Amino acid sequence: MARFIAKRVIATGAVLAAGSLMLTACGSSKIDGNTGAAPDASQTVNTAGPDAALVAMLPADLKAKGTLTVATDSTYAPDEFKDASGAVVGMDVDLGNAILAKLGLKADWQSADFGSIIGGITAKKYDLSLSSFTDTKEREKQIDMVQYFNAGEAIAVLSGNPDKIGGTAADLCGIKVAVQNNTTESAEIAQTINPACLKAGKKIIPGGGDKFDAQTDATTALIAKRDQAMMADSPVIDYAVKQSNGALQKIGSNYNNAPYGIVVPKGSPLAGAIQGALKDLIKDGTYTQILTKWGVASGALTADQIVLNGATS
Template identity: 85%
Template structure:
């Protein structure tokens, strides 16, 4: 989620078709990110244990605390969502637990509105966050982000594309589009797509998109036919389609590939420790197991891509 790393090019007043995602991130009101199971939800992963060298890198106050408060927007399946029992689960939760285990720490997962998390980090309400945050230069002014995954953006429509929407962003002009607030896609509609629609003499996407605090509500808005399309990160679109019992389909290709980052306070020693832990998890195979479990292995990074900050836009 968050501002795009690579914006679509605007030419002659219209948005040019975006490039494909190079690394591949409902039906009824019950079909949402909070229902169903991941493709391999029962798959086990390695039980990570502490690494003495990494434990030594953890700031003393956090080491004493032992259990860190971790914020996540639990409406964004398969990355973070609530299962049928109300437990927060997903790729980010498994990844966060494994990372903290390497550091000799535990996680207290706190569900939070996506647009409130960065403020919560800077206010020291949360120690860190795993919540599908796209790394951007703007975010790096507030916090540090440790890269751990990559994803694109995508668009979903009802199966059969009854509104005959084309496959580029320019083709969304004038249609009702559901989107989670404060995400890349919400920013893109407001700052890129709608200005291009206007420049091309076309109708804008109404209201800069129908914006919902929870991604699950955005999905329901499409499946209930309140909206005609939905924009979200590509793993989320792919998961919603899998859970829709044939009600949804992807429109065109994924685009705007960018790294997700684990959010920590600016200048915190926790960032380098997390960076080292992820590299350890890649080396021992746990990282790949977690991504495979949640059906998102196409977003895997290599050890040399686990960087601290490094946004290009």
């Protein structure tokens, strides 16, 4: 998958007011009184204790630190977003907490602009990141990535598809498309879709897409009819459609499937420990439990697919 600055999945926030559906842009996924919960967000998950062999892999400074700083762009439900209380929640959050528990550590989740996270890792501002990053060879030049989940890209439109947009990226020529900045999808528009539109003698996606720093704002723009379509990672699109009270629909099939990677500093022994923890969580059922809780079990990887720096493009 050609995810260059790729990202993840959305936080939507729709409220029914004065007979019209509007999406909030405050970073939470509050929808019509619902806190943006997953299909079963109240479900608890296993809390297995530390694995001594994995703890032994950690450097002394991380053991002494006890709590690691984990960066995430909390506008991308159901992977990572803020609930009604302002707490960062989601699939990545549950998974990150379970991984660190296996290592005898805790997480201090910090919301960050998606485009700044890798720089924050290399600058040692953050210890690691779970934020729906697609693993790419370009990213692997700066940081290490432990693959943990498989996602594709997808397209959403207003319910009923009033503009009769086809279900593929090739059908978006001349269409106003909402997209989050610094994502796979924004790169795809600039590097693949618009050049192909020009080659075919068609209009390009205006402005290279209607770009937003937060995925919540991209979703808001589509529901408000500022845009005609939205591109995002498949879990994000699926979640946005479910949470939109019928305002949105998905068109076409998922495409460009590729693994997400947990981001750690280049050469850090934390990568191997995380890899081992993930395999433990798959074996004891916690991994499947978390993905099922957030309605994204279709993206599960097997233990032998939990690899380090496995990007193919």
